[in-house]
Amino acid sequence: QVQLVESGGGLVQPGGSLRLSCAASGSIANQDTVGWYRQPPGKRRELVAVIPFRGNTNYRASVKDRFTISRNDDKNTVDLQMNSLKSEDTAVYYCYRIVRGLEYWGQGTQVTVSS
Numbered sequence: 001q002v003q004l005v006e007s008g009g010g011l012v013q014p015g016g017s018l019r020l021s022c023a024a025s026g027s028i029a030n031q032d033t034v035g036w037y038r039q040p041p042g043k044r045r046e047l048v049a050v051i052p053f054r055g056n057t058n059y060r061a062s063v064k065d066r067f068t069i070s071r072n073d074d075k076n077t078v079d080l081q082m083n084s085l086k087s088e089d090t091a092v093y094y095c096y097r098i099v100r101g102l103e104y105w106g107q108g109t110q111v112t113v114s115s
Contacts, residue, residue, distance in 0.1 A: 002026035002104040004095050009109030012085055016113070020080040022095030022106055030073040033098040036080045038091035038111075045094070049080060053098070062088070085113045 008020040020036070035050030049059045049069035057069060068081040078095055092108040 002028055002097060002099050002102075004097060004104055004106035006093065006095050006106040006109040009093060009111045011112045011114065013115050014086060014113055016085050017081070017083045018085065018111060020082070020093055020095075020109060020111070022078045022080075024076045024078070024097060028076060028097065028099055034071055034078045034095070035097075036069060036078075036093055036095055038089075038093045039108075040088070040091040043091075048093070051078070082111070085111075087113050089113050 003025045005023050006020060008018060010018060012018050031053050033050065033053045036048040037045050038048050039045040047060055048063055049057065049067060051057050051069055051071055059067060066082065066084045071078045082089065090111060090113050092110050094108045095106045097104045
């Protein structure tokens with residue numbers, strides 16, 4: 001069993017920064033694909049950033065150059081540094097992990113960008 005727990009969400013003004021963190025526990029491996037999705041109000045869940053098992057890190061076009069995803073396999077964490085936040089970044093953010101072909105999701109953390 002794999003558990004993912006997000007932290008770091010909250011309310012921030014436009015132009016501000018937040019750092020989300022996802023802590024994993026259970027039968028995980030350093031070769032797992034890890035990433036972040038988000039679900040804006042009234043919209044479908046969408047990919048934000050992913051570090052694949054093989055290949056390059058990918059970002060949603062609208063967050064590239066503002067967000068940075070990173071992983072620490074010693075601590076089993078995946079972070080999302082979000083800078084220059086905009087109102088359209090408001091969403092529930094979910095971390096996910098693909099472990100031996102199965103997808104696991106965190107419970108989500110709310111990020112609200114508003115003045």
